[in-house]
Amino acid sequence: MHLVVYGKESLDKTQILVENKFLKIRNIDRCCPSFPGQPCTSEHLQILVKAVPIKQGHKLNIIWPITPSIRHYKEGPSRYLSHLIGHEGEGSVFFVLKTLGWATSLSAGEADWNFDFSFFHVFIDLTDAGHEHVEDIVALLFKYIRLLQQSGACKWIFDELAAICETAFHYQDKISPLGYVVNVALNMQLYPPKDWLVRSSLPSKFNPDLIQSVLNELTPNHVRIFWDSTKFEGNTNMTEPWYGTAYSVERISDSMIQQWIETAPNENLHLPAPNVFIPTDLSLKNVLEKAKFPLLLRKSSYSRLWYKPDKTFSTPKAYVKIDFNCPYAGNSPEAEVLVDIFTRLLMDYLNEYAYYAEVAGLYYWISDTDNGFQVTVVGYNHKLKILLETVVEKIAKFEVKADRFSVIKEMVTKEYQNFKFQQPFKQAMTFLECYVAGNIEPNEAESMIEHIEDVFYKGPQPISLALFPSQHFTNRVVKLERGLSYLYPAEGLNPNDENSAILHYIQVHQDDFMLNVRLQLFALIAKQPAFHQLRSVEQLGYITSLKRRNDSGIHGLQFIIQSTVKVYKIDLFIAKALSPPLKHFLELDRVLNILI
Structure with a gap:
């Protein structure tokens, strides 16, 4: 057994507490069981398993049993290979599959590991077209593995990974105490004491032979291919006994895979380029003032810039959020659908470029909002300005391509049936609401927004116009009448x-500091007894939650419950569960008012 205690008391007090609570637990010197050797025999290798899933879509999971990397965590051979095989930049397997319209996502890495055996997985989400080209997809993957074998392990790639991992470790966000003690207790079973906190986070020993040995295990004669698709329904001959999944198993040979490789598309697969987004300047900016609230740093007819420097966390990170507010975005369901599709197309269009930034710890995403769309960039501030300005420039030059639209449309078919292809924005009128926070100086923040204004509004051929004053919108929330239920x-x-599901919402008040605290207190008081009453006593179901909710400054409470019980009965159970904590809260409130 390994024990980790996280607390604010001194080490001496913590030791006394631990001894009082745990000293009576006997040490019986039981060792962890060992299962040497790979669990997969020859009959479990070189197989293609076709299965019928519950959900729509097509998925491919290509697996090899490998030597576990846990014994070589300083060298990190599987980390090196997952970085390359799972890469999404130009020349990668995913880039080729995406260009061909065969896949929408790909990930790779070691999983299901222990000290004795392990597996290397490549997960691919297929399009309908990709479902018809699985043999070509498997062949392209083996082509890339062959490329890695011929290229040998590259020290510059390992050094990039080591630098990224070191920066990520030293500047990681704070972990919750519960998550931290669980992680450290697990690490104590796997690593020597000097690495209990570091674990495998810091690969530092480049060992090309070890990388090559794992790479040599990713062969056709050791492969296991799992292919899920609803199109296999009625074409399988076996049923899995626990969940009733229909499946079939086929044997595949080296010669079959070799034939796939020979007939696969001859695409330009190559190693990734050096990553220009790896931060090298991690210094903290000399910001003198500590702002309690965001400051309105800049205002024009095109944008507003809100700015808040970081004087609390002291990390070389920044956060930028830009709302592109367009008055026509929420005019109709069709307009909202167009914005949603538009943001998905933008993310798809920018993926190859921005993936390098993501690997280096600089993230961005584009999402639709009620009034347009939003661009968010967060991560190390050193190269953040480069990413933001490039993303904005690419958005300005973006044109929808019919083939990519077809792929994105397929991804959201269940949400948007019979959607007709249209260009979402052409000469739109927009206004930018910008928020910049973190390790950024005021002049840097202003420079970013000035560049965006230049790109969108001030070029020889502006792609957007400023809003009229009457077109500036504020989000509003419908007021629910007291005493009425909806x-x-x-x-x-x-x-x-x-199962049925119910979302039970109670609208409480507008934004007010004291009322917010009272609502938070009530939520804390009610959470445990309500959970116990609804889940344990009434046994409504596993999914039972109570949380506070904030809709544009209107605060409330919401229950979410999933159950086989009739919905109208669940509503009655919720009222019953709230009664005792509400009575307790009102008594506390009465005592508090007396004391005040």
Whole structure:
């Protein structure tokens, strides 16, 4: 057994506490069981398993049993290979599959490991077209593995990974105490004492022979391919006994895979380029003032810039959020759908370029909002300005391509049936609401926004116009009348699912500091007894939650419950569960008012 205690008391007090609570636990010197050797015999290798999933879509999981990397965590051979095989930049397997319209995502890495055996996985989400080209996809993967074998392990790639990992470790966000003690207790079973806190986070020993040995295990004669698709329904001959999954197993040979490789598309697979986004300047900016609230740093007819420097966390990170507010974005359901599709297309369009930034710890995403769309960039501030300005420039030059639209449309078919292809924005009128926070100086923040204004509004051929004053919108929330209840029923989408779900919302008040504290206190008081009453006593179901909710400054409480019990009964159980904590809270409130 390994014990980790996290607390604010001194080490002496903590030791006394631990001894009082745990000293009576006997040490019986039991060792962890060992299972040497790979669990997969020859009959489990070189197989293709086709299975029928519950959800729509097509997925491919290509697996090899490998030597576990846990014994070589300083060298990190699987980390090196997962970085290359799972890469999304130009020349990667995913880049080729995406260009061909065969895949929407790819990830790779070691999983299901222990000290005795392990597996290397490549997960691929397929399009309908990709489902028809699985043999070509497997062949392209083996082509890339062959490329890695011929190229040999590259020290410059390992050094990049080591630098990225070291920066990520030293500047990681704070972990919750519960998560931290669980992680450290697990690490104590796997690593020597000097690495209990570091674990495998810092690869530092470049060992090309070790990388090559793992790479040599990714061969056709050791492969296991799992292919899930609803199109296999009615074409399988076996049933899995626990969940009733229909599947079939086929043997594949070296010669079959070799034939796939010979007939696969001859695409330009190559190693990734050096990563220009790896931060090298991690110094903290000399910001003199500590701002309690964001400051309105800059205002024009095109944008507003809110700015807040970091004087609390002292990390070389920054956060930029830009709202592109367009008055026509929420005019109709069709307009909202167009914005949603537009943001997905933008993310797809920018993926190859921005993936390098993501690897280096600099993240961005584009999402639709009620009034347009939002660009967010967060991570190390050293190269953040480069990423933000390039993303904005690419957005300005973006044009929808029919083939990529088809792929994105397929991804959201269940949400948007029969959607007609249109260009979402052409000469739109927009306004930028910008928020910059973190290790950024005021002049840097202003420079970023000035560049965006130049790109969108001030070029020889502006792609956007400023809003008129009457076109500036503020989000509003419908006020629910006191004493009235509202019911919005919706039919479940899955006719085979016995569960119902209820979202029970109680609107409480507008934004107010004292009322916010009171609501937070009540939520804390009510959470445990309500959970116990609804889940343990009434046994409504596993998914039972109570949380506070903030809709544009309007605060409230919401229950989310999933159960086979009828919905109208669940509503009654919620009222019953709230009664005792509400009584307790009102008594506390009365005592507090007396004391005040």
